Amino acid sequence: MKMLKYSFGFLLSALVFLSSCRDFVEPNIPYSEFDTGAYLRTIRTTDENTSLTFNFFNLANSKFALILEAVDIEDGATVETVEIKVQHRRLITGVGLEYTPSEPVLVKTLSAADFAPNTESRFLRTSFQIPASEAISAVGLTPADIEGGDTFEFSLILTDNKGRQFNRENVSGNIAGAPFYDSPFQYFVNVICPSDLGGTYEFTQTNMDSIYGSCSGTISGTTTWTPVSGAPGAYRISDATFGFWDCYGDSWGSGSVRINDACGNLSMSGADKYGVGYSITVLSSTPEELVFVWLNGDGETGEVTMKAQDGKPLPTLM
Structure with missing residues (x-):
């Protein structure tokens, strides 16, 4: 008899619970009257x-x-x-x-x-x-x-x-x-200002000058400009002296200088292994070649003529 009372009470509670759940999950809302937008x-x-x-x-x-x-x-x-x-x-x-x-x-x-x-x-x-x-x-x-x-x-x-x-x-x-x-x-x-200067270019360099040493005549070689990840228009340059230091017995080594292209305006940032900064002045620019002068904080300088890569003309810069 006791078991029967408990069972009846449990059944009654379950019915009340299910009834309350039904009212909760199926509210009487007039969905057809909702306004809609676009x-x-x-x-x-x-x-x-x-x-x-x-x-x-x-x-x-x-x-x-x-x-x-x-x-x-x-x-x-x-x-x-x-x-x-x-x-x-x-x-x-x-x-x-x-x-x-x-x-x-x-x-x-x-x-x-x-x-x-x-x-x-x-x-x-x-x-x-x-x-x-x-x-x-x-x-x-x-x-x-x-x-x-x-x-x-x-x-x-x-x-x-x-x-x-x-x-x-x-x-x-x-x-x-x-x-x-x-x-x-x-x-x-x-x-x-799309920038696409990444790559390896042939160059010649003249008018080099330095208090540490000199290099008469012309230097020829290649320079590599590597795009910097996460910095559009920025390129890490393989040697900001374009071989000038090699000419008188030094080497570029661990230097880290960037070329920055801001809507056709070139600039340099970073420093060489001695902590010296660099700047650049563009003398002329055509699809075939770019001519510029680099200068560092120690007064070292050179004039570089950089040639376009095969099939990839250089952009016109300011």
Whole structure:
């Protein structure tokens, strides 16, 4: 009898527990009355249909280009327009960010007709291109005003068929930054200066001078510029004296000097094995050869003519 009472009590408790769990996991929420929005998923590819940089050395052929996928309750069909605005930004040392103009300006508008079905998803997609020249003109500047390191901020405003607007001001962090959604409604297009000086080059050196020794005539040899990992535009140079020390009995040894390419402006950093720094002055630059003078803190110097590698012309430097 005692066992029967315990069993009945256990059964009653289980029924109460299961009943409470059922109410918890199946709340009476009117899902059909939820409001829905829209966002623009960024479709990233490696072809010419996407580009998020302007090449400082080739602004005439640079562009901001994207593929966008409209995601909403009607698979993209609620989109009416997408306005694309732009603003130029520059970091001024000691001052901060300078914007031109003070507010973003309209540079392009996409309509519902620009969105079409695709073979990769059920959502409508569009692709567009904005040449750098159009962006520069829209903000009231000319190509001559642009510098390496500048940024063009493009912001998108989506208006749906209910008159609602979705933009960078009201998009949530998850929608903007999560890889699946990737819908920031804004894109920072940087003006970059591609640098490709890595390699081994033939050179000749003249006009060498030093208080420690001299080397008359001409030195010929090869110099290797090795890209520095994590430092775009920086190259570790195999011998910053280009063989001059070898000429009078010394050697480069453990010296570590870099060539730095900042949008066509060359500089040197680091020091030789004696802790002496170096500088460089470019005398002339063509696709066939680069002529420059190096100088260190001890007054040693030389004029170097560096030849282009086979099939790889040198970039025009300042």
